Structures are given as C-alpha cells and as structure tokens.
Amino acid sequence: MLSSIPEGWEEIRLGKVAREVSARNREANGTPVLSVTKHNGFVRSSEYFSKSVHSDDTSNYKVVQKGQFAYATIHLDEGSIALLKEFNRGIISPMYTVFETNTDLVCNDYFIRCLKHFALSGRFDPYSNGGVNRRKSISFSDLQAFRFALPPLAEQRAITEALSTIEGVIAKTEKLIEATTHALNKTIDWVLGETKSECAPIGYLGEVITSTKYGTSAKCDDDRSGFPVLRIPNVLSRGIDQSELKYAKLPPAEAKKFTLQDGDLLAVRTNGNPDYVGRMALIQGLAESTLYASYLIRIRVDQKKVLPEFVWLCSETFPLRDSLTAAATTSAGNFNINSDGLRSARLPIPNLAVQQRIVDAAQTLRIRRECELEYLAQLRVTHAALTQELLFGRRRLPKSMIDSHSDQAGCAA
Known part of the structure; x- marks a missing residue:
C-alpha cells in the first residue's frame, strides 16, 4: 500500500493498465530499426550510432507501433524508456521490452512522464534482477506488480497540458539559443571574412x-x-x-x-x-x-x-x-x-572601426544568449518542480481546467 493517495486518485498496479507486446519482425519490409535513448526517445539506430550495431537478420526483432512503449531492459534505471510518436511503426532489438496501455484508463503522454520519473528516481529498482556489479534487468512480468497512484483520466490530460505548455516554451527557448549561437558564429565568420580583404x-x-x-x-x-x-x-x-x-x-x-x-x-x-x-x-x-x-x-x-x-x-x-x-x-x-x-x-x-563593429555585434548576441540561457535554466527548474508536484498529487490543478478535459474521447499518443 502507498503511504498516501491524493483524494480522487486510485492506487493501481502497472499490470492493470498495461500489457506486454512481443510481435516479431517476420517480414523484411524496410521497417526502420529504432533505438530508445535516454533524452530523445525513439531515434533511428543508424542516426544514433556512428556505425550499424544491429544484426543483418532482424527477423527476431520486436515490432513497435505508434502509441506503444519500449524500454531498455537493462537500462531502465537510466531513463531509457519512450513512447513511440514520431514513427508509425519500427523494429527494435529483442533486448527491449515493448508494452501498450489501456487508453480508457491511461493518457499515454501522462504515463510516459510518470514512468520516466519513476525510473530515474529509483522507484523501479526493487523489481530488478542482477548482481551489484552487473547491469540489472527489469522484466515486464516483474514490473507489472509495481503500484502507483493514478488520477482520473481528465486530470491526467490536464496535467499533461500544463507540463506540455512549459515544455513548449523550453523547446522554443532552446531554438532561440541555437539561432543566437548561429548568429554569434556568423559574427565570428565576419572576422574571418575580413581577413581576406586588404583592410584586415x-x-x-x-x-x-x-x-x-x-x-x-x-x-x-x-x-x-x-x-x-x-x-x-x-x-x-x-x-x-x-x-x-x-x-x-x-x-x-x-x-x-x-x-x-x-x-x-x-x-x-x-x-x-x-x-x-x-x-x-x-x-x-x-x-x-x-x-x-x-x-x-x-x-x-x-x-x-x-x-x-x-x-x-x-x-x-x-x-x-x-x-x-x-x-x-x-x-x-x-x-x-x-x-x-x-x-x-x-x-x-582590421582598423579600429571595423574591430568595434564586430565586437559590438558579438557582445549584443552574447548578452542575448546569456539571458536566454539563464531563462532556460529557470524554466527547467520550474518544470522539474511542477512535474514532481503534479505527478504525486501534492499540487492539484484547478477543477475548471480538469473539467475541460472530461469530455475528450481517449488520449492520443
């Protein structure tokens, strides 16, 4: 039993809302070979690794469909778990575990946040097998006994919306920092360009x-x-x-x-x-x-x-x-x-006037980049804190926000 369950939530076993899937790739149909990363979710294996690491014979690889989950059986404690959203279908190594949820009970976008947090915080460790100095594997047959507190579906969706809003701002800020860094590098290229002329x-x-x-x-x-x-x-x-x-x-x-x-x-x-x-x-x-x-x-x-x-x-x-x-x-x-x-x-x-123009441009971009980096750091702290509060029910969203999600059918991947 959990020590405390937020009002209106239900203590539930993972196996009640999810089941393992073990479909194999019996047809050589050009389906992309995928890997699960700690930070970027599902990616093409060929893009993640510098060389091919999968077998030429992929007939025993597992099929994963859009809306299904997979985790690295020996790396779950490092957060190697993801929800397939970017591909309609892929195949992954037999070393991964694939499962799917009952979307009448679980919003997948909410659930992946929970699972990631549980994995990284050590909540799954008691379900692992292996020696102290060996990688510990966690089978789904053991993991399905894991108990956690699950809010009603409408609240799951509302929590997902709240966290997604911050994540969207984080993504936009990261892109702005990338663009500013690119502009700063272009300013440095300006230095290089000046070296090709007689004035520098x-x-x-x-x-x-x-x-x-x-x-x-x-x-x-x-x-x-x-x-x-x-x-x-x-x-x-x-x-x-x-x-x-x-x-x-x-x-x-x-x-x-x-x-x-x-x-x-x-x-x-x-x-x-x-x-x-x-x-x-x-x-x-x-x-x-x-x-x-x-x-x-x-x-x-x-x-x-x-x-x-x-x-x-x-x-x-x-x-x-x-x-x-x-x-x-x-x-x-x-x-x-x-x-x-x-x-x-x-x-x-170059002459001092050209130097000053270059320095001024670079300084403006550098200050902007530093400000955005500071803002990004604050956003990440806020997101981490809010995730903790919302996923454990220590902070509840307004009823009006939750009610706005009550009439939705299912929860898309």
Missing part, C-alpha cells in the same frame, strides 16, 4: 602586445584574508568564473605586480589538453587587487592598434587559435606556451 591584413600578436607577464607562484588556500587569485579553472570557460577562488598572502608591493585591470587578457600557459593552451579570458569588472596564478600569462595590448575585446573574440578562431596550438610545446605530458609563442601567433588586424 594578417599580422602577429606581438605587433600589438605591450607586455606579457607570468602569474604568481605564491601558495594559495581558502583563507580569505589574502588576495584573490585566478587559476586555470577560473578562466577555461572563456569568461571569468569566481565561484571557487583561492587566496594568496603577499606583501602589497609584490601583489601589485600581479594585479589585473580591465582590458587585460589572461591566457592559459600550460595544460594537459593542447586545445586549452592559449585559451584566453577577458578581464572586465573584477574586484580590485585580484591576482592570477603562475600557469596563466597576463597580456596587455596597445589599444591604439587593437581592442582587447577583439583579440579575445579572435582567440578561438582561425588563424589565432591555430597559431596558439602550433606554438605549444610538450613536456612530461603537458603542453606549454611562452611569451615568444604568444607573440608569434597570427591574427587579423
């Missing part, structure tokens, strides 16, 4: 650098009485992450040598990953007296020739990125770049 000759980074300096090698710890110090993890995102700062105790005169100011560029000097060597972060708006560690190099440029924001924008594009990687040397498993390597790196140097 390819020069050397050394032509615009006024100084470079390695960071402090002073011991760092969590004692906030010292000076905050940026380390490699703080700059790898190409921005400045100040969430896990360390601190160093130095005499003020010594600390001044390593103090950062707006417009400085910090480059990763050494790393086990060659793609990280030379990666840059732009310093803007840091607290006064912020220092940087010895595995980083501070770069200051002549702002009469080049904007630091422009160099930063170029630092992940050809030819500067390729030059930085080529200049890195390896020693004891680490890749390193020194001041001479930085100075020999090549980059386009």
Whole structure:
C-alpha cells in the first residue's frame, strides 16, 4: 500500500493498465530499426550510432507501433524508456521490452512522464534482477506488480497540458539559443571574412602586445584574508568564473605586480589538453587587487592598434587559435606556451572601426544568449518542480481546467 493517495486518485498496479507486446519482425519490409535513448526517445539506430550495431537478420526483432512503449531492459534505471510518436511503426532489438496501455484508463503522454520519473528516481529498482556489479534487468512480468497512484483520466490530460505548455516554451527557448549561437558564429565568420580583404591584413600578436607577464607562484588556500587569485579553472570557460577562488598572502608591493585591470587578457600557459593552451579570458569588472596564478600569462595590448575585446573574440578562431596550438610545446605530458609563442601567433588586424563593429555585434548576441540561457535554466527548474508536484498529487490543478478535459474521447499518443 502507498503511504498516501491524493483524494480522487486510485492506487493501481502497472499490470492493470498495461500489457506486454512481443510481435516479431517476420517480414523484411524496410521497417526502420529504432533505438530508445535516454533524452530523445525513439531515434533511428543508424542516426544514433556512428556505425550499424544491429544484426543483418532482424527477423527476431520486436515490432513497435505508434502509441506503444519500449524500454531498455537493462537500462531502465537510466531513463531509457519512450513512447513511440514520431514513427508509425519500427523494429527494435529483442533486448527491449515493448508494452501498450489501456487508453480508457491511461493518457499515454501522462504515463510516459510518470514512468520516466519513476525510473530515474529509483522507484523501479526493487523489481530488478542482477548482481551489484552487473547491469540489472527489469522484466515486464516483474514490473507489472509495481503500484502507483493514478488520477482520473481528465486530470491526467490536464496535467499533461500544463507540463506540455512549459515544455513548449523550453523547446522554443532552446531554438532561440541555437539561432543566437548561429548568429554569434556568423559574427565570428565576419572576422574571418575580413581577413581576406586588404583592410584586415594578417599580422602577429606581438605587433600589438605591450607586455606579457607570468602569474604568481605564491601558495594559495581558502583563507580569505589574502588576495584573490585566478587559476586555470577560473578562466577555461572563456569568461571569468569566481565561484571557487583561492587566496594568496603577499606583501602589497609584490601583489601589485600581479594585479589585473580591465582590458587585460589572461591566457592559459600550460595544460594537459593542447586545445586549452592559449585559451584566453577577458578581464572586465573584477574586484580590485585580484591576482592570477603562475600557469596563466597576463597580456596587455596597445589599444591604439587593437581592442582587447577583439583579440579575445579572435582567440578561438582561425588563424589565432591555430597559431596558439602550433606554438605549444610538450613536456612530461603537458603542453606549454611562452611569451615568444604568444607573440608569434597570427591574427587579423582590421582598423579600429571595423574591430568595434564586430565586437559590438558579438557582445549584443552574447548578452542575448546569456539571458536566454539563464531563462532556460529557470524554466527547467520550474518544470522539474511542477512535474514532481503534479505527478504525486501534492499540487492539484484547478477543477475548471480538469473539467475541460472530461469530455475528450481517449488520449492520443
């Protein structure tokens, strides 16, 4: 028995609303071979895997029809369960379990959300078989004994509508972020396009650098009485992450040598990953007296020739990125770049007006993208919380919303 059942809901066994289906693919009719993924549901196996992983003989594969469910028998605890909606028919490996529901009792779109949540939260674990160090399989014959609280069909539909509304906003936001990212990349392509014209000759980074300096090698710890110090993890995102700062105790005169100011560029000097060597972060708006560690190099440029924001924008594009990687040397498993390597790196140097146009366009897109990413994160938190509340009946939808679904016939897949 469940500890508590919301008013109007019914405690029910999974086997009462669903039954296993085991139709086999006895006809070679070109039916697509499908796989069930954790995040994207059913996909063509040929698109999900880089090579064919299914047998040439698919006569023993299971047939799954639109509106039916399938789960990976040994991966259900990872959320590998899906409802077939995008294909009318497919075939899947015998390692999957296929089942269908009684749609007079269950709304499939509601049910898949429940099943996914139950799987990921460990509710199905007691029905698994297998050793501690082996993948645990869950057969449908065992799973059908699973008990859960099921709301009336109209409430299932209303819950589905509420969650689908948020999911639709999430999908639109993801598409907007994708479009903004594409536009940002096009802006970077603009940088590359300028290199093909006479107004943006390819020069050397050394032509615009006024100084470079390695960071402090002073011991760092969590004692906030010292000076905050940026380390490699703080700059790898190409921005400045100040969430896990360390601190160093130095005499003020010594600390001044390593103090950062707006417009400085910090480059990763050494790393086990060659793609990280030379990666840059732009310093803007840091607290006064912020220092940087010895595995980083501070770069200051002549702002009469080049904007630091422009160099930063170029630092992940050809030819500067390729030059930085080529200049890195390896020693004891680490890749390193020194001041001479930085100075020999090549980059386009258009006039300042062109640089400013490129920087402004990129900055506008970057701010928009960051805002949308923050909004997306908030949407996902809201969706996760609301899913928990609605699927367990801790929060109930208005009666008027539920009643609007009471006259619908069945529940489409």
